[in-house]
Amino acid sequence: MLSCCESYISRTVSIAPLITFRILFGALMMLGTIRFAYQGWIERLYLEPKLFFKFYGFEWVQMPGEMGMYLLFTVAAISAGMIMLGLFYRLATILFFLSFTYIELIDATNYLNHYYLVCLFAFLLIFLPAHRAYSLDTWRKPHLVQSHVPAWTINILIFQLTVVYTCAGIAKLNPDWLFKAMPLAIWLPEHTDIPILGYFFQFKWVAYLFSWGGAIYDLSIAYFLMHKRTRLFAYLLVILFHGMTYLLFNIGLFPFIMIFSTLIFFPASFHTNILRYTIPPSFHHTSQLTLRSSQNYLLIFFCLLQLLLPFRHLLYPGNVLWTEEGYRFAWRVMLVEKNGQAIFHIKDPTTGRSTDIINGQYLTKFQEKQMSIQPDFMLQFAHHLKKEYQMKHGIEQPIITVDAHISLNARPSKRLIDPNINLAAIHDSFKPKEWILKP
DSSP, X not given: OXXXXXXXXXXXXXSHHHHHHHHXXXXXXXXXXXXXXXXXXXXXXXXXXXXXXXXXXXXXXXXXXXXXXXXXXXXXXXXXXXXXXXXXHHHHHHHHHHHXXXXXXXXXXXXXXXXXXXXXXXXXXXXXXXXXXXXXXXHHOGGGOOSEEETHHHHHHHHHHHHHHHHHHHHTOSXXXXXXXXXXXXXXXXXXXXXXXXXXXXXXXXXXXHHHHHHHHHHHHHHHHHSHHHHHHXXXXXXXXXXXXXXXXXXXXXXXXXXXXXXGGSOHHHHHHHHTTTSXXXXXXXXXXXXXXXXXXXXXXXXXXXXXXXXXXXXXXXXXXXXXXXXXXXXXXSOOOEEEEEEEEEEOTTTOOEEEOOGGXXXXXXHHHHHTTOHHHHHHHHHHHHHHHHHHHOOSSOEEEEEEEEEETTOOOEXXXXXXXXXXXXXXXXXXXXXXXXX
């Protein structure tokens, strides 16, 4: 057992897979950041909103203003390019991790699984010696050149990808996905205009085929990629699967991130053959890079966190797809189709006067849609309204309730929040939200 662990941690292996990962990740992040700015999404998602929703515990992360936002994206794009080139690598990885993560923490309504994955990859790269070959750093400082690295530096990336796929597969083992083909039964018929394939999307059995196929794919693909005999076929499935999701669904760079990053499963010889067509190697030595004690504990903590975090929803009562307690950061990909409406009522306890809120006066259309289906965002919005009415209308303790109805995966709409609860008097925490009604 110990020798097996040693082989995955301290065994010396070629650095080539790590180099390919660094170059592709940096290039994709640089292009993705530039694309984000070119599409006008900085203005739409960060400059237009009047208020921002926060992840619990990160309320301190504030929008730095117009120039600050453009600066953050500029730093992210430049540092991603530096990662690709291996230029001032350690500084570049830290800058990219901090700038990209800060951007994602500004408004939780913009949360996407692959943004979270990018943050994790960026964090890991800070500690990985991915600049020790085929980099401008080794051109500047030849003594940095390294032909071999400890196996953990590559296996930690394989571990992260395995967690993503496996947890995504486990999350699909729910009645809606398996026995109702939801939400694919809603989404696929919207794409019948696609040549050839589109004709089949009108049939319910195709939605079931995609649902079961998707679950089996997520649960098994990482393990097929680990084995030599099945690796090539598995990677072709990766390309097919993520190519199909890119064609059918608006999920940004996620398909490309997975297609490129899963190359890490291939042996060093594969990566060496790719790299030989770029820059000729000039390896000088093969000394071992060992884990410091502090790094060892950090690595263990990181792995445990990634294994436990996706299952924290088990600590909460009810269906996680409905309550969304423990929903984020758990690789729940494409599991829900939610539509909702939330009408907020504000009452002055002194005069008894009440009024209804027009959400669009405070939120963009995108924010309003996200807020209307996620309980923690409703609570945050209620607290924003509380401050607003205290400051502008002089109501010291306004009573704020919400009449929220949600439709989950084509079910009839039901009330989500207890309409008698004063949200202004409730503070968010990790405790179960008893004010969420269970269907």
